[in-house]
Amino acid sequence: MDSAPSSSDPRPVYLPERDHRRVKILVTGPLGVGKTTAIRTLSQIPTLHTDEVMTDAAVGTDDLSLVGLRNKSTTTVAIDFGRLTLPGNRVVLYLYGTPGQRRFLPLWEGIAHGALGALVLADTRRLDESFEVMDLIEEHGLPYAVAVNVFPESPDYDLELLRSKLDLAPDTPLVTCDARVKNSSLTALVELTAHSLSLAGAQA
Amino acid sequence: MSRGQQQRRLLPSYLATGSSSLPARSTLDSLTALRATGVPPASYHTAVHQRVVRLLTGGALTVIEVAGYLGLPVSVSLVLAEQLVSDGHLKATVPLPDALAPSNAGRPSKEVMEEVLSGLRALLV
Numbered sequence: 369m370d371s372a373p374s375s376s377d378p379r380p381v382y383l384p385e386r387d388h389r390r391v392k393i394l395v396t397g398p399l400g401v402g403k404t405t406a407i408r409t410l411s412q413i414p415t416l417h418t419d420e421v422m423t424d425a426a427v428g429t430d431d432l433s434l435v436g437l438r439n440k441s442t443t444t445v446a447i448d449f450g451r452l453t454l455p456g457n458r459v460v461l462y463l464y465g466t467p468g469q470r471r472f473l474p475l476w477e478g479i480a481h482g483a484l485g486a487l488v489l490a491d492t493r494r495l496d497e498s499f500e501v502m503d504l505i506e507e508h509g510l511p512y513a514v515a516v517n518v519f520p521e522s523p524d525y526d527l528e529l530l531r532s533k534l535d536l537a538p539d540t541p542l543v544t545c546d547a548r549v550k551n552s553s554l555t556a557l558v559e560l561t562a563h564s565l566s567l568a569g570a571q572a
Numbered sequence: 573m574s575r576g577q578q579q580r581r582l583l584p585s586y587l588a589t590g591s592s593s594l595p596a597r598s599t600l601d602s603l604t605a606l607r608a609t610g611v612p613p614a615s616y617h618t619a620v621h622q623r624v625v626r627l628l629t630g631g632a633l634t635v636i637e638v639a640g641y642l643g644l645p646v647s648v649s650l651v652l653a654e655q656l657v658s659d660g661h662l663k664a665t666v667p668l669p670d671a672l673a674p675s676n677a678g679r680p681s682k683e684v685m686e687e688v689l690s691g692l693r694a695l696l697v
Contacts, residue, residue, distance in 0.1 A: 380641055382631025383605055390603045390634065390667035391680050391688055416640030420647060447646070449636060454691025461688065462603060462634070482601065482671060482678040484685060551696055558692045565685045 381413040384457040391461050392482060393557065394510070396468045397489035398497035402517040402547035403465040404448045406489065409553050410463060411450025420445045420475055445475050461557075468501025476504055485511040485564040487556055489547065492522045495533055502534075511567050513541035513560035515553075539563070600635055600653055602646055603667035607632040611661045620644070624652050625661050632665070 383390075395403050408415050448465040466472070466479055468488070480486075486505050490498040498514070505512045516530060525533075531542050541559035546552045608628040613621055623642055627633065633641070639649035656662040670681045680688070 380627060380630070380633055380637070382633060385631075389669075389680070389684050389687075390605065391684060392603055392667075416637060418636060418639040418643075418649075419645050444645075447636070449640065451637075452695075454688065455694045456691065459684065459687050459691055461691075462636070464636075478602070482603070482668065482680075484680050484688065554692055554696050558689065558696070561685060561689045561692060565682060565689060568679075568682045568685060 381451075383460060384453060386457050388453075388457060389459050391459055391484050393461060393463055393484050393560065394479065394486040394505075395463050395465045395489065396486055396501050396505070397517075398468060398491070398494065398501065401489040401491050401497075403489055406487075406515075406517075406545075406547035406553045406556075407448055407450040407463045407465045409548055409550050410452055410557070412453060413451045415448055415450045417446065417448050420447060420478075445472050447479075468498075468504060470500055470504060473504065476508060480505075480508040480510050483510055485513070485560045487560050488512050488514045489545075490514055490516050490534065491519065492516055492525055492530065493519070495530070498534065511560070511564040513543070513556060513563055515543050515545035515547075515556040515559075517547050518544050539566075600650055600657070600664060601667055602636040602639075602650070603634050604653070605632045605634050605665040605667070606638065606653055606657070606662045607665075609661060609663050611659075613656075613661060614659070621652060621656060621661075624649075624656060628662060634667075 395406055397403055404415070445467065450463045450465075452461040452463065453459075454461060464479060464483075466475070488498060488501055488505065502512070502514075514534060514536065516525075527542055527544070534542070536542055541563050543556050543559055545556045606624075606628050608625050613625050617625075620642070624638055627638060627641060635649050635653050636646055638644070638653065639646045642649070644652075653662060653664070657664045668678075668680055668684065670684065671678050
């Protein structure tokens with residue numbers, strides 16, 4: 369960390385000069401479900417990676433009392449993220465790829481704050497693994513949409529059956545998606561945003 | 573709409589008065605944009621401080637991007653940014669000025685979400 373400045377720092381892609389808003393969307397789901405692929409597909413900059421470290425040093429500043437961290441002094445959580453400037457340069461979207469396991473709960477407090485919503489990626493071969501992350505999101509009051517990432521070898525379900533298997537609320541968007549395909553991933557974000565907007569409208 | 577909010581000072585007064593202690597809770601967000609002001613780093617700044625300032629000399633980046641480019645955890649990037657902002661080496665801009673309104677609780681306003689929606693739709697081909 370205290371290494372000498374190196375010339376190997378990658379060339380940064382700076383933000384638009386004009387006044388803009390920056391909006392965060394979480395992309396989450398079980399390990400290996402395609403989060404990083406979706407972010408890479410959508411991002412206009414090379415995706416970046418960072419670690420968030422939770423240590424004993426956070427005691428007193430962050431509320432760790434809820435957490436199952438009693439036996440562990442340090443936890444590192446990887447965040448992959450990408451950036452997408454919308455036409456007109458007025459809004460820059462950030463896509464945060466975050467793991468959905470409950471042991472990362474303290475990290476979620478910070479990450480979920482201010483987010484427009486969360487896109488939950490699911491795999492039909494292991495739908496049960498998506499429950500943990502959907503619970504986490506609901507606890508944080510974040511709007512979410514579920515995108516079933518289509519893998520070549522995954523069984524073909526119809527959406528109504530998937531909806532009942534995932535026990536989704538009737539208004540929660542559910543789409544199938546190929547995380548490698550831009551339009552497909554964009555459509556999932558459109559569904560999520562429209563849902564967040566309708567929830568915001570209902571509250572007003 | 574919320575121009576007044578945008579002009580708000582980003583740091584609490586106890587930092588503005590020159591206290592060297594760090595705030596218990598961060599005043600910056602991972603999407604706070606940072607840019608070098610042109611005030612060069614001082615001799616007491618570490619090599620990492622200097623790398624942050626150098627990275628932000630050519631343009632603005634968010635706290636999380638600084639972390640990504642320099643290989644730092646987000647929490648470290650936040651602390652460095654706070655120090656450099658309070659010393660006048662970096663200028664910070666909040667990600668969503670209207671989210672500071674109590675009714676929005678930090679979330680994007682409806683207007684911003686509408687812009688996101690139409691922007692995403694415009695990208696669909």
